[in-house]
Amino acid sequence: MQPGTRYTIRMKDEQVIIQELLAGQDTYQPSAQTKRLLAEKTLIMLVGATCMGKSTVMYEVMHQDKQIQVVGTRTTRSPRRDDDPNRYTYRPQTFEGLTAISGDIQRRAIVQYVVNPHSKTIYWSESADYPGRYCIGDYFSGVVALFKAYGFENIIPITIVTNPASWQQRLDQRFPVGDPRRRERLAEAVVSLKWSLSQPSNHPFIVNLDAESQMAAASVVSVIRSKNADYSLARKTTQQCLDQAKALYRQLTPTDVL
Numbered sequence: 001m002q003p004g005t006r007y008t009i010r011m012k013d014e015q016v017i018i019q020e021l022l023a024g025q026d027t028y029q030p031s032a033q034t035k036r037l038l039a040e041k042t043l044i045m046l047v048g049a050t051c052m053g054k055s056t057v058m059y060e061v062m063h064q065d066k067q068i069q070v071v072g073t074r075t076t077r078s079p080r081r082d083d084d085p086n087r088y089t090y091r092p093q094t095f096e097g098l099t100a101i102s103g104d105i106q107r108r109a110i111v112q113y114v115v116n117p118h119s120k121t122i123y124w125s126e127s128a129d130y131p132g133r134y135c136i137g138d139y140f141s142g143v144v145a146l147f148k149a150y151g152f153e154n155i156i157p158i159t160i161v162t163n164p165a166s167w168q169q170r171l172d173q174r175f176p177v178g179d180p181r182r183r184e185r186l187a188e189a190v191v192s193l194k195w196s197l198s199q200p201s202n203h204p205f206i207v208n209l210d211a212e213s214q215m216a217a218a219s220v221v222s223v224i225r226s227k228n229a230d231y232s233l234a235r236k237t238t239q240q241c242l243d244q245a246k247a248l249y250r251q252l253t254p255t256d257v258l
Helices: 005-024 032-036 054-064 095-106 141-147 164-174 182-197 213-224 232-252
Strands: 042-047 068-070 073-075 088-090 112-115 122-125 134-139 154-161 205-207
Touching (some): 005 095, 005 112, 042 182, 054 068, 054 213, 095 122, 112 141, 134 141, 141 154, 154 182, 164 232, 205 232
Parallel strands (some): 042 134, 042 154, 068 134, 073 088, 154 205
Antiparallel strands (some): 112 122
């Protein structure tokens, strides 16, 4: 075997595993035993574009209502500075790590998984990651429909949005012009905002303004407690953010239409 051949084969094997996981993620179903562990749990799914402050609102909700606990997350991405070490479990994106994940998926021992379409890193959860009767997490819009088939007693998707000026400021700080991740984050934002605006009129929208995360969290708690609200203004803010996301994306990729 030539020097470097084993490494090249492993790289190809990793790519094969990722492609298999991508192909199966939309039809994955946890085992009946796993579903039974979720049958009395309500999942609050905070959905929104990157940099809308979903994580901030999520932890504030948990602070305001002790019955609600944050969902644990397992991932092959590298740790970030602002990650909560009590929330994240990391597994290296290596041949061995991916093989172990693939085995768990084949046994249907996990609740769900998703492959990031851009970075190809994997996010997944197990039944132990839903510790309370009420659990809250932040999610890609595309997985909401999938979660409804995983055995939870109730699913409550809620869109989190902020005003366009604040959103762009946050985006520019985290993914400045020139950052290779900016384009994919803007593409994700467009998809997410479109999804939210396509939902029925009773779909909850919460505006998370700067320095007002406590108010946003209180609004989320009200939604969980089935209190009615008028979301028309928040929908308008969401449309403004969508228009801005499209404009920012076109600055990077003028020929693409989202």
